Amino acid sequence: MTTTVPSDFAELTEITAYIDFATSAPASVQQALGLGTLHAGPTRALAVRQDPSHFFNRAGGLGTDRPLNDDLVRVCDFYQRQGVAQGSIMIAPHLLPSGWRATASGLGLTQGSRFVKLGRDLETTSLPTGLPVLDGGRRVGVVESRHAREWATVMQTTFGFTTPEMIEMAASFVGRANWRQYAVWEGGRIVAVGSVFFHGECAHMFAGATVPDARCRGAQTALLAARLGAAAAEGCRWIVAETGAEGPGEHNPSLHNMLRAGFEPMYERTDWHWHA
Template structure:
């Protein structure tokens, strides 16, 4: 059965999760990272000037109910320019791209970057229990005193090793509208995942497993735990995104989500603005 999550809800929930995550950091960390937020116009945007990967420089939530125009995007490009970032991504669902998108992209100097699969699923049916883990592993909710270890696993697994980026991640553990989970091997965290609650829709956020613990079911267990949490919060839908597969590629995260009942909604390009 095809998921019924509306495109605008899916996209808005995603960008709100990233902004809420980043702005959890203390003011001193936000200042050190050069963090800024724009909530004007039909979309919202996040800028993190001191992120060398440019990953957190993103704009989304284009829920205008009509194809976007250059006038919608110019303020976002100006926002990135004013915050001194070298590159930012505009994440626009394909149904919102105008017929003349190639001309609009050229006008603004946007280039197509990596592609992601947007997935969603309804939460109106009960799910099975948490998949079995190795005998010496356990899954649970992360407590505040475990935040730094949890954040270190999350960020370094993705390649974000700067101390301020790790502190940013540690700061949102236990925040309202969030739930953070971990899988422990004895006393060591080996896998992490979060879920963001936004009204009727929840968002899977930052599932990561330490390289030496992969292939043993940690992410499947974390997905199941987050599905149950979103249903318990009264959410109607849950969404996620992960890298699209190119020819000959295999993305384990994508297949974990498909096995958990998520359905692809569309492939979405990251349209990159460069200073």
């Protein structure tokens, strides 16, 4: 592994992207979703009480520049105050202290899913220029405000988030500073989406999704290339992403798309779940 992305910066960029995404929603939508955030030094946490999947209840940045235990307690207390049933805590594996199993057990944390953290150096590798060209009458383009509702609907419903408030939350961050949203159109219909978040020297790939009838035709590969080019043009030094780790006999197409796009695995990370 030759990527030089600092893991603490990679983790902080990820959680910052999620919080910036969610808090772009109007106050009325945030209130309807029961949205809350925590900032404690480098530690960040997001809670969305009306998200039945608990996906957006997540915390990161822990253990990067101070003892882990105090921030763990802060995050657990935050989830408790927000009234969520479950929240995820993301910690890079090399930041876990000795005796971690006992610590996790004492806080009631359980092991969740495994993810691969990937990075790519934008200064030492060749990058695509311009927007990719697709066949079959499909095209890649930057999303404008007039496409925000359709784009957000594709993004959220593909991931299983179908309520009006969840779609409004996604529509609200189209055009937000430090973000770029892309889509693949087939005729006049958006069939694939992807975003990139700019966080100083580090960019973060966010929420790539393709509708079922348009998969396996290169849409996500094209969106990866477009976002890589955007991050380099923005002056970012690195770009990071995460996707599900593969178990025996499993195949994650998103992981292999990113590997082909020049990303390198940094580490596998387990999400630790807090329960009310």
